[in-house]
Amino acid sequence: MNIDAFKPKFFATSTKGENAELLVDLNSEYRDRRKDAVKRVIANMTVGKDVSSLFPQVVKNMQTEDLEMKKLVYLYLMNYAKSNPDLVILAVNTFVKDTDHVNPLIRALAIRTMGCIRVDKILDHLCEPLRKCLQDDNPYVRKTAALCVAKLWDLDQERALENGFVTILQDLISDSTPMVVANAVTALAEMQESSANKDVFVVNVAIMNKMLAALNECTEWGQIAILTSLADYKPLDSKEAENICERVIPRLQHANGSVVLSAIRILMIFLRYIKSEEFTKSLIKKMSPPLVSLLASAPEVQYVSLRNINLILQKRPDILQNDVRVFFCKYNDPPYVKREKLEIMIKLCNDKNIDQILSELKEYASEVDVDFVRKSVRAIGRCAIIIDEASERCVNVLLDLINTKVNYVVQEAIIVIKDIFRKYPKRYEAIIPTLCQNLDSLDEPEARGSLIWIIGEYAERIENADELIENFLETFLEENSQVQLQLLTATVKLFLKKPSQSQEIVHRVLQTATQEIDNPDTRDRAYVYWRLLSTDPQAAKAVVLSEKPPISVESSSNKISPALMDELITNISTLASVYHKPPTAFMGNRAYGADAVRKAAVADARDEEQIMGEDSPVAPGGAGVSVEAPKSSMTDLLDLDFGSSEPAYSSPPMSGGGQMSSNGAPNYNADLFDMSSDMSSSGGVFGGMAGMNGMGFTQSQPQQGVMSPTNNQFGDLGGLGGMNFGQSAGGQQQQQQTQAPKQQSAAVNDLLDLF
Amino acid sequence: MIESLFVLSSTGKVIIEKHWHELIPRRIVDYFNEQVSKAMAAGEDVTREDVLPIISSPKYQLVNIYRDGLTYLSPVTKEVDPMMVFEFLHRIHDIIQEYFGSVSETIIKENFVTVYQLLEEMMDDGFPLTTEPNALKEIVPAPTMLNKVINTMGATTSVSTRKMPHGMSNLPWRKAGVKYNSNEIFFDIIEEIDAIVDSTGKAVSCEAHGTIQTNSRLSGMPDLTLTFVNPRLVDDCSFHPSVRFNKWDSDKVLSFVPPDGQFRLMSYRVNLSSQQNLPVQVKPSINVGANGAKFDITVSLRNTDGKALENVVLTLPLHKSTTTLTAQCNVGQYMFDPVGKVLRWDIGKIVPRERAPVISGSFGFGAAGSDAAANAGYNIGVEFLINSHSLSGLKVDVLKLFNESYKPYKGVRTMTKAGRYQVRA
Known part of the structure; x- marks a missing residue:
């Protein structure tokens, strides 16, 4: 070895003195002195000092029987291999010699370290020793060599295949020692992921049986690897799936949470194939206790467990039925744990445990974490909507909370009470006076909007409704646009219910809204109402005061589509199950990622559309829009149409004016639907739809046919009301046809100019 | 695959980094630190413990745990089992603790080389390798002390060249050829009670988590069978790898060849009913007004089989607008931490049939005292310990030894402690 070649150029002046000292010690005749020197070299290395100049002296110490010394030198080598690959080649002979050492520990260590030196040049020297080690008598060496194949594969797949290492590795699955099997599985699974043909590791019956045989005897990490690979196996029939589950069940009793969750994953996947109801039942029963035990672990383990339990519950609601108490929050749980526990409490709530849950939620409402308090209050509302019989108790709890006068609690409570009113119309009118007492403390748009909606909806029962509305109207122009929309609708409702008291108010509001407000949503809605009221008050009544579609139990934002659900269940105990997103959605460095996300999103949208179909009068023309912007329109509707503040016209792509001439009505319907999702009440939706439908009717007769199935009686009424409107609009549209493609907002502005 | 580990100081500086696979640039640590400070800036009550353990970045998923002021950060690039990463990070923390007695920035820096060696042994190319403390040692x-002496005396090299590691014997957890002059084995049954108790003294949720910590000093290859008087009490349990699961499943006995030295034989969970007589009753009364509150808390013994409650400490976190506190107690001493806003009452020992400890006093809110302060709920954390007592009632029956001819000395101790024990006021 030529020592001089390395000497001067790597010397850093600041460490010169120390390095010179180390140099002496590394050459010392005393072993302990040399060892101490190597340790100091490594200490310097870890803090970033340049000790590469000592390379030859350090490597000289590699030839020793002292394992610790050898390891230290290996550590040094591995560190410099990345920056100075040329240097490492000089040590390669010692490595190769070590792979032939009598001591299996040294053989294993040598092959392991060689594999970790990720330098192409070393590969030439790696293959022969690796082949020997893979067939070593000692299982410890074999298991180390197994992983080394994956390391080689990572750098050079060709070479691994050419040398037959892949085949040898596949044979190692039949090894007699479980830990060798586990490492072979680990290596193969890793290689499979990056292989082009995905044929490196295909789990068939034989492999599955060998993995199961090794499962009990290998280390916890080996068990995780085997369980993970087992998930890829497709059982032939129900019986086989049952057998596999039987073999996996004991893993639920492992102290390592990852083993437990991996086992749960296998059970959840194989449950799909199991036909026996009895077996399914007993399996689900066995899964609960270990899941509960995971919650006694560190907060981060709890977090992962809770996210997974959330998924499992959506798929198998019968699990953990009697364990709701373990999800109760401790005051010093981290906020991310509390939030997940809350979600699960709601998922587990039923008429038996609701009282317990309610008293918990009430307790949480007095905590310090404002966000958590709000979520807890909201949870009370969600419980009320899920369990009909308990709704009164929920309302009472909410009233108690309102009486605390804590500002954010009151606001949140009013928001959820509005949802309860929607779910159970006319049931809890008696509490309205209490709500109105808190009028002055509401400063958040959503809370204000909620109370205004309630006032409008129950205007006939509230004696001073006109005063209350008047009170809000003082600041009409300063309000947030969603509050303005609510006010507009509430005022119209008030007028329709108590025309004598409020004629002046409604007139003033419509005038202000049409003349002084620039926001097209608010202004246009005012126009629509005005027109409706002036042409046919009866129709207006039918439209604005129509029956509301029932509110859905769970808001769509929490709902996972069945397709995504299945994918997530397959991915239990992975990051995907924590994020509740398909793996492709956050592992952004994959080329196909974006595409898959899109696919999932579309599946998602379709699913939401289905839910929506039950809840809202979506016209065929409107469906296009809901796919384009499923999230906004969907949530808006279910959350009682408090619109997103963005203008309605920005989301869907616009078709040109030319297209409109032939296809005008559906387009208008589509856009109007989108707009109506921003409207305050579903009465508004009907109003908008009906009015526009009338317009379509004048344009093209067949269109009416398409529309009418979804337009119920109100639609027809609305259509009547809209007739005039449509007829006069017709002229304007003719005009539009001749114009070049134009912004939709402009078109609507033109339309509005008619008034 | 767990590719890399960064151990960060409380200020976010890298103390040690280890890359088992490819190098992950340090930049990611800056991104991580930014995210942490962003999360902590979200509210004045947010502490480092409140930051999410999995943070997403455009290229990496930042899996991290926070222990003793240190952050263990593992950025991963591929889909991974996060639970496995957490288990592994916990293992690293535990091992460092076991090696050096405690974990801190200074300790890691003082023992750089050993820590580095440990990290190398615990992982091979991103896959956990040797994580059993006995095997690692x-x-x-x-x-x-002994190793230091050997090193300084220049005596012959470490034992490791001659012995096979655990991983190479048939039982990965036990080495061959163990010999003791006096054979003994000790079992410590430690139960921790996790409970939420409401202000009337009723348990809202309550469970006991038990562990059987074992210290085995037995020669040869002893095959043990441990039976309980009442094994069916246990609702869920997990075992050391040495325990034969089938035997437990069929006969509810623990059959195993123990590792040498300290290990955890079994963990179990017992659901306690809400009618369960808890060993201690804490009766708080806190009357909150607009400017402050009057409080008194009485602690009394219940159902401890005549045993004393030791190391009793009550902590009462107060609303953050609290500025003053005055109190008096008949037993022990109290302390008010005006920065952390916590009242800590150190009671010490409570012996049955002595007078019940009481603390009473008042605290006041500062100018910021608002409706929220007046309405805030209070929770009291309770710590205690009872020797020779098992809340669940789990009892060891007999221990039988097979495969060896000697008669070992056997010892069983039980202890009940408060785990996360909270009383709502």
Whole structure:
């Protein structure tokens, strides 16, 4: 070895003195002195000092029987291999010699370290020793060599295949020692992921049986690897799936949470194939206790467990039925744990445990974490909507909370009470006076909007409704646009219910809204109402005061589509199950990622559309829009149409004016639907739809046919009301046809100019 | 695959980094630190413990845990089992603790080389390798007094060249050829009670988590069978790898060849009913007004089989607008931490039939005292310990030894402690 070649150029002046000292010690005749020197070299290395100049002296110490010394030198080598690959080649002979050492520990260590030196040049020297080690008598060496194949594969797949290492590795699955099997599985699974043909590791019956045989005897990490690979196996029939589950069940009793969750994953996947109801039942029963035990672990383990339990519950609601108490929050749980526990409490709530849950939620409402308090209050509302019989108790709890006068609690409570009113119309009118007492403390748009909606909806029962509305109207122009929309609708409702008291108010509001407000949503809605009221008050009544579609139990934002659900269940105990997103959605460095996300999103949208179909009068023309912007329109509707503040016209792509001439009505319907999702009440939706439908009717007769199935009686009424409107609009549209493609907002502005 | 580990100081500086696979640039640590400070800036009550353990970045998923002021950060690039990463990070923390007695920035810096060696042994190319403490200690000598002496005397080299590690014997957890002059084995049954108790003294949720911590000093290859008087009490349990699961499943006995030295034989969970007589009753009464509150808390013994409650400490976190506190107590001493806003009452020992400890006093809110302060709920954390007592009632029946001819000395101790025990006021 030529020592001089390395000497001067790597010397850093600041460490010169120390390095010179180390140099002496590394050459010392005393072993302990040399060892101490190597340790100091490594200490310097870890803090970033340049000790590469000592390379030859350090490597000289590699030839020793002292394992610790050898390891230290290996550590040094591995560190410099990345920056100075040329240097490492000089040590390669010692490595190769070590792979032939009598001591299996040294053989294993040598092959392991060689594999970790990720330098192409070393590969030439790696293959022969690796082949020997893979067939070593000692299982410890074999298991180390197994992983080394994956390391080689990572750098050079060709070479691994050419040398037959892949085949040898596949044979190692039949090894007699479980830990060798586990490492072979680990290596193969890793290689499979990056292989082009995905044929490196295909789990068939034989492999599955060998993995199961090794499962009990290998280390916890080996068990995780085997369980993970087992998930890829497709059982032939129900019986086989049952057998596999039987073999996996004991893993639920492992102290390592990852083993437990991996086992749960296998059970959840194989449950799909199991036909026996009895077996399914007993399996689900066995899964609960270990899941509960995971919650006694560190907060981060709890977090992962809770996210997974959330998924499992959506798929198998019968699990953990009697364990709701373990999800109760401790005051010093981290906020991310509390939030997940809350979600699960709601998922587990039923008429038996609701009282317990309610008293918990009430307790949480007095905590310090404002966000958590709000979520807890909201949870009370969600419980009320899920369990009909308990709704009164929920309302009472909410009233108690309102009486605390804590500002954010009151606001949140009013928001959820509005949802309860929607779910159970006319049931809890008696509490309205209490709500109105808190009028002055509401400063958040959503809370204000909620109370205004309630006032409008129950205007006939509230004696001073006109005063209350008047009170809000003082600041009409300063309000947030969603509050303005609510006010507009509430005022119209008030007028329709108590025309004598409020004629002046409604007139003033419509005038202000049409003349002084620039926001097209608010202004246009005012126009629509005005027109409706002036042409046919009866129709207006039918439209604005129509029956509301029932509110859905769970808001769509929490709902996972069945397709995504299945994918997530397959991915239990992975990051995907924590994020509740398909793996492709956050592992952004994959080329196909974006595409898959899109696919999932579309599946998602379709699913939401289905839910929506039950809840809202979506016209065929409107469906296009809901796919384009499923999230906004969907949530808006279910959350009682408090619109997103963005203008309605920005989301869907616009078709040109030319297209409109032939296809005008559906387009208008589509856009109007989108707009109506921003409207305050579903009465508004009907109003908008009906009015526009009338317009379509004048344009093209067949269109009416398409529309009418979804337009119920109100639609027809609305259509009547809209007739005039449509007829006069017709002229304007003719005009539009001749114009070049134009912004939709402009078109609507033109339309509005008619008034 | 767990590719890399960064151990960060409380200020976010890298103390040690280890890359088992490819190098992950340090930049990611800056991104991580930014995210952490962003999360902590979200509210004045947000502490480092409140930051999410999995943070998403455009290229990496930042899996991290926070322990003793240190952050263990593992950025991963591929889909991974996060639970496995957490288990592994916990293992690293535990091992460092076991090697050096405690974990801190200074300790890691003082023992750089050993820590580095440990990290190397615990992982091979991103896959956990040797994580059993007993096995690791054979490969990487712990800095014990004896080792230091051997090193300085220049005596012959470490034992590790001659012995096979655990991983190479038929039982990965036990080495061959163990010999003791006096054979003994000790079992410590420790139960921790996790409970939420409401202000009337009723348990809202309550469970006991038990562990059987074992210290085995037995020669040869002893095959043990441990039976309980009442094993069916246990609702869920997990075992050391040495325990034969089938035997437990069929006969509810623990059959195993123990590792040498300290290990955890079994963990179990017992659901306690809400009618369960808890060993201690804490009766708080806190009357909150607009400017402050009057409080008194009485602690009394219940159902401890005549045993004393030891190391009793009550902590009462107060609303953050609290500025003053005055109190008096008949037993022990109290302390008010005006920065952390916590009242800590150190009671010490409570012996049955002595007078019940009481603390009473008042605290006041500062100018910021608002409706929220007046309405805030209070929770009291309770710590205690009872020797020779098992809340669940789990009892060891007999221990039988097979495969060896000697008669070992056997010892069983039980202890009940408060785990996360909270009383709502």
